[in-house]
Amino acid sequence: MQYCKHCQVHVRGKRETCPLCMNLLTGREYSDDLDLAYPEIPLTFEGHLVIRIILFISIISIVISFVFNRVFPSHINWPVFVVFGLVSMWLSLIAVMKKKHNIPKTIMWQVTIVSALSIFWDYETKWRGWSINYVIPITLVLAMLIMYITAKIMKLGVRDYILYFLLDGLFGIIPVGFILFDWISTIYPSILCVTVSIIFTCAIIIFQGENIKNEFNRRMHI
Template identity: 55%
Template sequence: MQYCNHCQVKIRGNKERCPLCKNMLSADNSNGMRIYPQIPLGYDRHLVMRMLVFMSIVALVVSFTVYMLVPADINLPIFTFLGLLSMWLSIILVLRKRNNITKNIMWLVTLVSILSVLWDWRIGWKGWSLDYVIPAVCVAAIFTLYVTAKVMKLSARDYIVYFLLGGLFGIVPLLFILFGWLNVLYPSIISVAANIIFLSAIIIFQGENIKSELSKRMHL
């Protein structure tokens, strides 16, 4: 068995050159069993980021050009800038929190909600952020939590976190309804209903596991 000093792997047969790097092979004097290296699948992250930067610049230039050539009541460059800012903040957040799905979802919901309110306020308050965006984001977060829990086959400990997050997402649109901050009610009503269904499913199908986990933690 031959050995490649460059790839640090063993090669079966009597080859003179490594099939991976084409360097000359030497005799292997170790007793390990590793034949070929584990090469993880990946993508050119730097190329993707450059493409996103380029697309952002193009979007800003195009929006400014269109606004100058065809003036309108809506400030298109501001809209574009706020949209790109939201996109980049979301990307940065996903990259920083990529190892914790529940925390990632929580931060994304918070970020999108705050940005939508600021955006709504900046262009002249119309209330669409409270009427549509935040309830829609809460429903999407609840659905994502449910799918993630089913796909990843999470333990009871994780279901407790999901239970609390689901409850939090459901409270926000309910507060809008109670305080009379909405012009359109049905998105928030749908969001609250989806949250009730989600929490009911967690309690019915994972109630015993959650109770057992709480007993362990609380020493009940």
């Protein structure tokens, strides 16, 4: 049994830091494998139905994009945008589920890399603005959708929801800057991104607000 001098509590298990204040623990009265507070149980997935639904929606989206492009011809190749967007979403979802122990960090890295590459290639191709008009807002929306789907499939804990709450707020602020500084010529993707961010943030507050508040109270010792 270890002891936290800051919280004045005993902590079971083989932890090095206190789960409440994250300060270093001191002393061990005994050392035994039975000292583990909880057995290590791997994360389980109940996402077979969810995956099938997402796959079905993806196929329908591709079909609708081709029909829409055929009925309403445009200089924008919407099927290509939809296909690349869905491929990115699936690759991100697979990568996130494989890196399930640090999902927010994985998503942040993916968003950062995709955004940076899109800006770089947009700049190298005589800057048409497609990176900030389309790619970055759509990437942020996909990231928020992946976070929501992953949280539902993997039944993540309150701590993960706190991180998602912060990330949703951050993702919603970025397109607001594009609009305020008048950097974009097509405003709809940015508005969509801000809207999705507000919806997801409100959903987290409404459905997980009490748990998040309790978690903050435990961490801040309120």
